Amino acid sequence: MSYQAEYIWIDGTKPTPIMRNKTKIIKDGEEPGIWGFDGSSTNQAPGSNSDCVLRPVYSCPDPIRGGANVLVLCEVLLTDFTPHPTNTRAACAAVAEKYSSQEPMFGIEQEYTFYQNGRPLGWPETGYPAPQGPYYCGTGGEKMVGREIVEAHTQACMDAGISIEGTNAEVMMAQWEFQIGILPPPAIGDQLWMARWLLMRVAEDYGVVVNWDAKPMPGDWNGAGAHTNFSTKAMREGYDAIIAGCEALGKEVEKHISNYGEGIEKRLTGAHETARYDVFSYGASDRGASIRIPWAVEKAKKGWIEDRRPNANCDPYIVSRLIVETVCEDAVGR
Numbered sequence: 001m002s003y004q005a006e007y008i009w010i011d012g013t014k015p016t017p018i019m020r021n022k023t024k025i026i027k028d029g030e031e032p033g034i035w036g037f038d039g040s041s042t043n044q045a046p047g048s049n050s051d052c053v054l055r056p057v058y059s060c061p062d063p064i065r066g067g068a069n070v071l072v073l074c075e076v077l078l079t080d081f082t083p084h085p086t087n088t089r090a091a092c093a094a095v096a097e098k099y100s101s102q103e104p105m106f107g108i109e110q111e112y113t114f115y116q117n118g119r120p121l122g123w124p125e126t127g128y129p130a131p132q133g134p135y136y137c138g139t140g141g142e143k144m145v146g147r148e149i150v151e152a153h154t155q156a157c158m159d160a161g162i163s164i165e166g167t168n169a170e171v172m173m174a175q176w177e178f179q180i181g182i183l184p185p186p187a188i189g190d191q192l193w194m195a196r197w198l199l200m201r202v203a204e205d206y207g208v209v210v211n212w213d214a215k216p217m218p219g220d221w222n223g224a225g226a227h228t229n230f231s232t233k234a235m236r237e238g239y240d241a242i243i244a245g246c247e248a249l250g251k252e253v254e255k256h257i258s259n260y261g262e263g264i265e266k267r268l269t270g271a272h273e274t275a276r277y278d279v280f281s282y283g284a285s286d287r288g289a290s291i292r293i294p295w296a297v298e299k300a301k302k303g304w305i306e307d308r309r310p311n312a313n314c315d316p317y318i319v320s321r322l323i324v325e326t327v328c329e330d331a332v333g334r
Helices: 089-098 147-160 187-204 233-237 239-250 253-257 295-300 316-333
Strands: 002-010 019-027 035-038 051-061 070-077 105-116 164-169 175-183 209-211 226-231 282-284 291-293 305-307
Touching: 002 051, 002 187, 019 035, 019 187, 051 147, 051 187, 070 187, 089 187, 089 316, 105 187, 105 316, 147 164, 147 175, 147 187, 175 187, 187 209, 187 316, 226 233, 226 316, 233 239, 239 253, 239 282, 239 291, 239 295, 239 305, 239 316, 253 316, 282 295, 291 295
Parallel strands: 002 070, 282 291
Antiparallel strands: 002 019, 035 051, 051 070, 105 175, 105 209, 105 226, 164 175, 226 305, 291 305
Protein backbone atom coordinates (compact mmCIF):
# COMPACT_ATOMS: atom_id res chain seq x y z
CA MET A 1 0.00 0.00 0.00
CA SER A 2 1.05 3.59 -0.64
CA TYR A 3 -0.05 6.85 0.99
CA GLN A 4 -0.30 10.49 -0.01
CA ALA A 5 1.98 13.18 1.41
CA GLU A 6 0.88 16.75 0.80
CA TYR A 7 4.06 18.85 0.58
CA ILE A 8 3.38 22.44 1.68
CA TRP A 9 5.72 25.44 1.51
CA ILE A 10 5.83 29.23 1.63
CA ASP A 11 6.59 30.91 -1.69
CA GLY A 12 8.35 34.12 -2.71
CA THR A 13 5.37 36.33 -3.50
CA LYS A 14 5.82 39.95 -2.35
CA PRO A 15 4.91 41.82 -0.26
CA THR A 16 3.13 38.87 1.39
CA PRO A 17 4.08 35.27 0.55
CA ILE A 18 1.40 32.67 -0.12
CA MET A 19 1.33 28.93 0.50
CA ARG A 20 1.85 26.28 -2.17
CA ASN A 21 1.28 22.54 -2.09
CA LYS A 22 1.54 19.40 -4.19
CA THR A 23 1.04 15.69 -3.59
CA LYS A 24 3.60 12.91 -3.54
CA ILE A 25 2.68 9.22 -3.47
CA ILE A 26 4.98 7.37 -1.09
CA LYS A 27 5.37 3.64 -0.61
CA ASP A 28 4.27 2.18 2.70
CA GLY A 29 7.13 2.08 5.17
CA GLU A 30 8.97 5.03 3.59
CA GLU A 31 9.14 8.53 5.09
CA PRO A 32 8.57 11.79 3.17
CA GLY A 33 11.99 12.94 2.01
CA ILE A 34 13.63 15.68 -0.01
CA TRP A 35 11.63 16.80 -3.02
CA GLY A 36 11.69 19.75 -5.41
CA PHE A 37 9.61 22.21 -7.41
CA ASP A 38 9.73 24.82 -10.16
CA GLY A 39 10.75 28.03 -8.42
CA SER A 40 10.13 30.09 -11.55
CA SER A 41 6.40 29.58 -10.99
CA THR A 42 6.48 30.61 -7.31
CA ASN A 43 8.59 33.80 -7.47
CA GLN A 44 11.60 31.92 -6.11
CA ALA A 45 13.84 31.33 -9.14
CA PRO A 46 14.42 32.40 -12.75
CA GLY A 47 13.37 30.08 -15.54
CA SER A 48 17.00 29.55 -16.53
CA ASN A 49 17.82 28.04 -13.12
CA SER A 50 14.44 27.11 -11.72
CA ASP A 51 14.98 24.12 -9.42
CA CYS A 52 14.33 24.59 -5.70
CA VAL A 53 14.50 22.01 -2.93
CA LEU A 54 11.84 21.07 -0.38
CA ARG A 55 13.05 19.72 2.97
CA PRO A 56 10.41 18.46 5.42
CA VAL A 57 10.47 20.23 8.80
CA TYR A 58 7.09 19.32 10.30
CA SER A 59 4.55 16.64 9.47
CA CYS A 60 1.18 15.61 10.87
CA PRO A 61 -1.77 13.36 9.98
CA ASP A 62 -3.83 14.64 7.05
CA PRO A 63 -7.31 15.31 8.47
CA ILE A 64 -8.73 16.02 5.01
CA ARG A 65 -7.83 12.72 3.35
CA GLY A 66 -7.62 10.67 6.53
CA GLY A 67 -6.10 7.20 6.66
CA ALA A 68 -2.32 6.99 6.60
CA ASN A 69 -1.98 10.19 4.59
CA VAL A 70 0.10 13.08 5.94
CA LEU A 71 0.69 16.82 5.59
CA VAL A 72 4.34 17.81 5.26
CA LEU A 73 5.45 21.39 5.86
CA CYS A 74 8.77 22.10 4.16
CA GLU A 75 11.43 24.76 4.16
CA VAL A 76 12.83 25.87 0.82
CA LEU A 77 16.50 25.33 0.02
CA LEU A 78 18.77 26.08 -2.90
CA THR A 79 20.18 23.10 -4.76
CA ASP A 80 23.36 23.30 -2.67
CA PHE A 81 21.11 22.71 0.37
CA THR A 82 21.64 26.17 1.84
CA PRO A 83 18.55 28.18 2.85
CA HIS A 84 16.74 29.87 -0.02
CA PRO A 85 16.57 33.69 0.35
CA THR A 86 12.81 33.36 0.99
CA ASN A 87 13.39 30.81 3.76
CA THR A 88 12.73 32.73 6.99
CA ARG A 89 12.57 29.58 9.12
CA ALA A 90 16.33 28.94 9.04
CA ALA A 91 17.17 32.25 10.72
CA CYS A 92 14.40 31.72 13.27
CA ALA A 93 15.76 28.28 14.15
CA ALA A 94 19.29 29.67 14.56
CA VAL A 95 18.13 32.41 16.94
CA ALA A 96 16.00 29.93 18.90
CA GLU A 97 19.03 27.72 19.38
CA LYS A 98 21.22 30.65 20.42
CA TYR A 99 18.84 31.69 23.21
CA SER A 100 17.44 28.26 24.08
CA SER A 101 18.65 28.54 27.67
CA GLN A 102 16.11 31.34 28.24
CA GLU A 103 13.30 29.00 27.12
CA PRO A 104 11.31 31.40 24.90
CA MET A 105 7.69 30.37 24.34
CA PHE A 106 4.90 31.76 22.13
CA GLY A 107 1.16 31.71 21.64
CA ILE A 108 -0.28 33.49 18.60
CA GLU A 109 -3.87 34.71 18.13
CA GLN A 110 -4.51 34.48 14.38
CA GLU A 111 -7.29 36.70 13.07
CA TYR A 112 -8.63 36.43 9.52
CA THR A 113 -11.64 37.37 7.38
CA PHE A 114 -13.81 35.11 5.23
CA TYR A 115 -14.45 36.46 1.73
CA GLN A 116 -16.76 35.41 -1.07
CA ASN A 117 -17.26 37.08 -4.45
CA GLY A 118 -14.84 39.87 -3.53
CA ARG A 119 -16.69 40.90 -0.34
CA PRO A 120 -16.58 39.76 3.29
CA LEU A 121 -18.77 36.68 3.67
CA GLY A 122 -22.37 37.54 4.46
CA TRP A 123 -22.05 41.24 3.63
CA PRO A 124 -24.65 42.73 1.27
CA GLU A 125 -23.62 43.14 -2.37
CA THR A 126 -23.73 46.90 -1.89
CA GLY A 127 -23.51 48.89 1.31
CA TYR A 128 -22.62 47.50 4.69
CA PRO A 129 -23.97 45.22 7.40
CA ALA A 130 -25.02 46.47 10.82
CA PRO A 131 -22.20 48.28 12.67
CA GLN A 132 -19.69 46.44 14.82
CA GLY A 133 -20.86 45.45 18.26
CA PRO A 134 -22.81 42.19 18.21
CA TYR A 135 -20.31 40.11 16.25
CA TYR A 136 -17.47 39.67 18.76
CA CYS A 137 -17.97 36.27 20.44
CA GLY A 138 -21.54 36.49 19.16
CA THR A 139 -24.24 33.90 18.59
CA GLY A 140 -27.23 33.58 16.36
CA GLY A 141 -28.78 34.08 12.98
CA GLU A 142 -27.43 35.79 9.90
CA LYS A 143 -24.77 37.82 11.67
CA MET A 144 -22.50 34.88 12.61
CA VAL A 145 -21.44 33.81 9.13
CA GLY A 146 -18.79 31.14 8.55
CA ARG A 147 -19.21 29.23 11.80
CA GLU A 148 -19.50 25.88 9.98
CA ILE A 149 -16.09 26.50 8.41
CA VAL A 150 -14.60 27.45 11.78
CA GLU A 151 -15.94 24.25 13.34
CA ALA A 152 -14.57 22.11 10.51
CA HIS A 153 -11.18 23.83 10.71
CA THR A 154 -10.98 23.42 14.47
CA GLN A 155 -11.69 19.70 14.22
CA ALA A 156 -9.17 19.37 11.40
CA CYS A 157 -6.45 20.98 13.54
CA MET A 158 -7.29 18.73 16.46
CA ASP A 159 -7.25 15.63 14.26
CA ALA A 160 -3.86 16.72 12.89
CA GLY A 161 -2.40 17.11 16.38
CA ILE A 162 -1.87 20.86 15.97
CA SER A 163 -1.73 22.81 19.23
CA ILE A 164 -4.90 24.82 18.66
CA GLU A 165 -6.05 26.43 21.90
CA GLY A 166 -9.37 28.00 20.94
CA THR A 167 -11.45 29.99 18.46
CA ASN A 168 -13.83 32.95 18.58
CA ALA A 169 -15.74 35.32 16.35
CA GLU A 170 -14.06 38.70 16.06
CA VAL A 171 -15.27 42.30 16.02
CA MET A 172 -16.06 42.69 12.31
CA MET A 173 -18.71 40.56 10.65
CA ALA A 174 -17.04 37.61 8.82
CA GLN A 175 -13.89 37.98 10.92
CA TRP A 176 -12.76 35.13 13.18
CA GLU A 177 -9.75 34.05 15.20
CA PHE A 178 -7.96 30.89 16.25
CA GLN A 179 -5.08 30.55 18.69
CA ILE A 180 -1.97 28.36 18.38
CA GLY A 181 0.48 27.61 21.20
CA ILE A 182 2.12 27.42 23.60
CA LEU A 183 5.22 26.49 21.63
CA PRO A 184 8.89 27.43 21.27
CA PRO A 185 10.30 28.85 18.03
CA PRO A 186 10.42 27.70 15.29
CA ALA A 187 7.64 25.21 16.17
CA ILE A 188 5.19 28.10 16.72
CA GLY A 189 5.74 29.12 13.10
CA ASP A 190 5.51 25.55 11.82
CA GLN A 191 2.16 24.93 13.44
CA LEU A 192 0.69 28.35 12.64
CA TRP A 193 1.58 28.00 8.96
CA MET A 194 0.06 24.51 8.92
CA ALA A 195 -3.11 25.75 10.64
CA ARG A 196 -3.34 28.56 8.08
CA TRP A 197 -3.05 26.08 5.23
CA LEU A 198 -5.73 23.87 6.75
CA LEU A 199 -8.09 26.84 7.11
CA MET A 200 -7.68 27.78 3.45
CA ARG A 201 -8.12 24.15 2.39
CA VAL A 202 -11.27 23.66 4.49
CA ALA A 203 -12.74 26.98 3.30
CA GLU A 204 -12.11 25.89 -0.29
CA ASP A 205 -14.74 23.15 0.13
CA TYR A 206 -17.29 25.83 1.05
CA GLY A 207 -16.45 28.12 -1.87
CA VAL A 208 -14.99 30.66 0.53
CA VAL A 209 -11.63 32.48 0.51
CA VAL A 210 -9.56 33.32 3.60
CA ASN A 211 -8.37 36.93 3.54
CA TRP A 212 -5.29 37.63 5.70
CA ASP A 213 -5.15 41.39 5.00
CA ALA A 214 -4.36 43.64 7.95
CA LYS A 215 -7.18 46.05 7.05
CA PRO A 216 -9.56 44.11 4.79
CA MET A 217 -12.21 46.85 4.81
CA PRO A 218 -11.45 50.58 5.05
CA GLY A 219 -13.42 52.77 7.40
CA ASP A 220 -14.87 52.11 10.82
CA TRP A 221 -14.09 48.40 10.83
CA ASN A 222 -11.51 46.51 12.86
CA GLY A 223 -8.36 45.30 11.21
CA ALA A 224 -6.96 41.78 11.54
CA GLY A 225 -3.92 41.02 13.67
CA ALA A 226 -1.84 38.17 14.99
CA HIS A 227 -1.43 39.18 18.63
CA THR A 228 1.72 37.44 19.81
CA ASN A 229 2.04 36.26 23.39
CA PHE A 230 5.60 35.73 24.56
CA SER A 231 7.52 34.72 27.64
CA THR A 232 10.90 33.53 28.78
CA LYS A 233 11.72 31.43 31.83
CA ALA A 234 12.64 34.62 33.72
CA MET A 235 9.33 36.27 32.77
CA ARG A 236 7.41 33.24 33.94
CA GLU A 237 9.16 33.56 37.29
CA GLY A 238 9.19 37.30 37.98
CA TYR A 239 7.75 40.71 37.10
CA ASP A 240 11.06 42.53 36.67
CA ALA A 241 11.72 40.47 33.55
CA ILE A 242 8.23 41.37 32.24
CA ILE A 243 8.98 45.09 32.48
CA ALA A 244 12.48 44.62 31.09
CA GLY A 245 11.03 42.79 28.08
CA CYS A 246 8.61 45.63 27.39
CA GLU A 247 11.38 48.21 27.68
CA ALA A 248 13.61 46.21 25.34
CA LEU A 249 10.91 46.06 22.67
CA GLY A 250 10.49 49.82 23.00
CA LYS A 251 14.10 50.31 21.88
CA GLU A 252 13.58 48.50 18.56
CA VAL A 253 10.23 49.83 17.37
CA GLU A 254 11.08 50.46 13.71
CA LYS A 255 12.79 47.09 13.23
CA HIS A 256 9.72 45.28 14.50
CA ILE A 257 7.07 47.40 12.82
CA SER A 258 8.76 47.11 9.42
CA ASN A 259 8.72 43.32 9.70
CA TYR A 260 5.30 42.71 11.23
CA GLY A 261 3.34 42.49 7.99
CA GLU A 262 2.19 44.45 4.96
CA GLY A 263 -0.26 47.31 5.56
CA ILE A 264 0.55 47.80 9.21
CA GLU A 265 0.10 51.59 9.00
CA LYS A 266 -3.50 51.05 7.88
CA ARG A 267 -4.24 48.84 10.87
CA LEU A 268 -2.23 50.43 13.69
CA THR A 269 -3.94 53.82 13.70
CA GLY A 270 -4.63 54.31 17.40
CA ALA A 271 -8.27 53.33 16.85
CA HIS A 272 -10.03 49.95 16.85
CA GLU A 273 -8.06 48.58 19.81
CA THR A 274 -4.62 49.46 18.47
CA ALA A 275 -1.72 51.73 19.29
CA ARG A 276 -0.35 53.87 16.47
CA TYR A 277 2.43 52.18 14.53
CA ASP A 278 4.81 55.08 15.25
CA VAL A 279 4.10 55.34 18.99
CA PHE A 280 5.28 52.72 21.48
CA SER A 281 3.56 52.01 24.78
CA TYR A 282 2.90 49.21 27.21
CA GLY A 283 0.45 48.77 30.04
CA ALA A 284 -1.61 46.34 32.06
CA SER A 285 -4.97 45.36 30.51
CA ASP A 286 -4.50 48.05 27.85
CA ARG A 287 -5.66 46.93 24.41
CA GLY A 288 -4.75 50.35 23.09
CA ALA A 289 -1.08 49.77 23.93
CA SER A 290 1.63 48.30 21.73
CA ILE A 291 2.36 45.69 24.40
CA ARG A 292 -0.37 44.53 26.77
CA ILE A 293 0.48 43.03 30.13
CA PRO A 294 -2.53 40.80 30.95
CA TRP A 295 -4.26 41.61 34.23
CA ALA A 296 -3.52 38.13 35.56
CA VAL A 297 0.19 38.71 34.95
CA GLU A 298 0.18 42.04 36.79
CA LYS A 299 -1.65 40.42 39.67
CA ALA A 300 0.62 37.36 39.86
CA LYS A 301 3.75 39.44 39.16
CA LYS A 302 4.92 36.88 36.60
CA GLY A 303 3.82 35.40 33.29
CA TRP A 304 3.92 36.76 29.74
CA ILE A 305 3.37 39.79 27.53
CA GLU A 306 1.21 40.30 24.43
CA ASP A 307 2.68 42.13 21.44
CA ARG A 308 -0.45 43.47 19.76
CA ARG A 309 1.32 44.89 16.73
CA PRO A 310 1.85 41.93 14.32
CA ASN A 311 -0.58 41.77 11.41
CA ALA A 312 -2.74 38.81 10.45
CA ASN A 313 -0.51 38.52 7.36
CA CYS A 314 2.76 38.45 9.31
CA ASP A 315 5.36 35.72 8.98
CA PRO A 316 5.46 33.99 12.39
CA TYR A 317 9.05 32.89 11.82
CA ILE A 318 10.11 36.53 11.45
CA VAL A 319 7.97 37.79 14.34
CA SER A 320 9.17 35.13 16.78
CA ARG A 321 12.80 35.59 15.71
CA LEU A 322 12.70 39.35 16.23
CA ILE A 323 11.04 39.13 19.63
CA VAL A 324 13.53 36.53 20.84
CA GLU A 325 16.48 38.52 19.48
CA THR A 326 15.32 41.76 21.09
CA VAL A 327 14.19 40.51 24.48
CA CYS A 328 16.69 37.70 25.03
CA GLU A 329 19.72 39.69 23.88
CA ASP A 330 18.71 42.49 26.22
CA ALA A 331 18.49 39.96 29.05
CA VAL A 332 22.02 38.78 28.30
CA GLY A 333 23.25 42.36 28.58
CA ARG A 334 21.61 42.99 31.94
